[in-house]
Amino acid sequence: AQTVTQSQPEMSVQEAETVTLSCTYDTSESDYYLFWYKQPPSRQMILVIRQEAYKQQNATENRFSVNFQKAAKSFSLKISDSQLGDAAMYFCAYREGNEKLTFGTGTRLTIIP
Amino acid sequence: ETGVTQTPRHLVMGMTNKKSLKCEQHLGHNAMYWYKQSAKKPLELMFVYNFKEQTENNSVPSRFSPECPNSSHLFLHLHTLQPEDSALYLCASSRQVSEQYFGPGTRLTVT
Numbered sequence: 724a725q726t727v728t729q730s731q732p733e734m735s736v737q738e739a740e741t742v743t744l745s746c747t748y749d750t751s752e753s754d755y756y757l758f759w760y761k762q763p764p765s766r767q768m769i770l771v772i773r774q775e776a777y778k779q780q781n782a783t784e785n786r787f788s789v790n791f792q793k794a795a796k797s798f799s800l801k802i803s804d805s806q807l808g809d810a811a812m813y814f815c816a817y818r819e820g821n822e823k824l825t826f827g828t829g830t831r832l833t834i835i836p
Numbered sequence: 837e838t839g840v841t842q843t844p845r846h847l848v849m850g851m852t853n854k855k856s857l858k859c860e861q862h863l864g865h866n867a868m869y870w871y872k873q874s875a876k877k878p879l880e881l882m883f884v885y886n887f888k889e890q891t892e893n894n895s896v897p898s899r900f901s902p903e904c905p906n907s908s909h910l911f912l913h914l915h916t917l918q919p920e921d922s923a924l925y926l927c928a929s930s931r932q933v934s935e936q937y938f939g940p941g942t943r944l945t946v947t
Contacts, residue, residue: 727878758935767838768926768938814879823869823892824936826879 725750727817729827736805737835743790744800744830746815753777755819757791757798762829763811771813774798802832810834839863840939842927848945849917857912857942859927866931868910870902873924873941885910917946 726749736742748757759771774782774791781789786803802809815827840861849855861868870882884892885904899921901913910927922945928936 756935760938765940766924766943767940768928769838770935770937773935823881823884823894824879828876828878 725817725819725825727815727825727827729813729815729830731830732828733831733833735833735835736802738805738807740805741801741803742805742832744802744813744815744832746798746800746827748796748798748815748817748825750796750817750819752819755817757789758816758818758824759787759789759798759800760814760816760826761809761811762814763808768814772800805834807834807836838937838939840927840929840937842925842939842942844942845940846943846945848947849914850947851917851919853917854913854915856914857925857927857944859910859912859929859939861908861910861927861929861937861939863929863937864931865929865937866907867929868904868907869928869930869936870910870912871926871928873926879926883912914944917944919946922946 728747755776757774760768761771762768772784788801790799812829814829816824818824843858868885872880881894882896883902888904903911924941926941927939930936
């Protein structure tokens with residue numbers, strides 16, 4: 724079974740600084756999808772960024788980018804120029820084809836003003 | 837707003853009550869999901885519906901009963917729940933090979 728591990732239960736970063744959230748996963752497949760979701764205190768889970776495993780280029784969405792290391796099965800999220808609105812739980816998730824999403828346990832990110 | 841709505845947002849029920857959670861998606865998606873989110877645990881997938889057909893039941897107790905009358909609506913019927921069923925219940929939808937969009941959740945407390 725696939726597993727997703729987020730080893731940092733909590734992280735904090737100074738406003739305007741950069742922070743990296745870690746995620747590793749376990750799979751024997753070569754074709755799959757990876758996601759980062761954000762869940763602010765209002766609780767609505769929002770997709771932040773997605774990465775297709777067959778793409779070598781790291782995905783980027785404005786201030787959010789990933790470092791996808793396929794051989795190492797690592798998928799970290801970098802948030803640049805952190806803003807107060809970035810405070811949330813961040814979940815890493817894995818999906819293989821049409822299969823279900825497997826989530827990590829989440830990292831709570833605090834932004835220090 | 838993600839285009840997925842859930843009602844009610846909060847629900848307190850006794851162990852002998854029967855209640856239903858509702859989810860509606862306005863995105864034209866054909867797959868819908870129920871998840872359970874408990875503190876300090878990964879999201880647990882409960883049920884998956886594709887084109888109104890249930891394609892996954894992740895060993896969920898029978899006191900949870902899903903219903904998907906059409907591609908836009910998903911219900912979770914609850915009866916004789918236990919206190920350990922207290923959690924945030926999230927609904928999501930997607931096109932089949934695509935990312936999922938989540939609703940705001942229903943915070944359920946079983947007393």
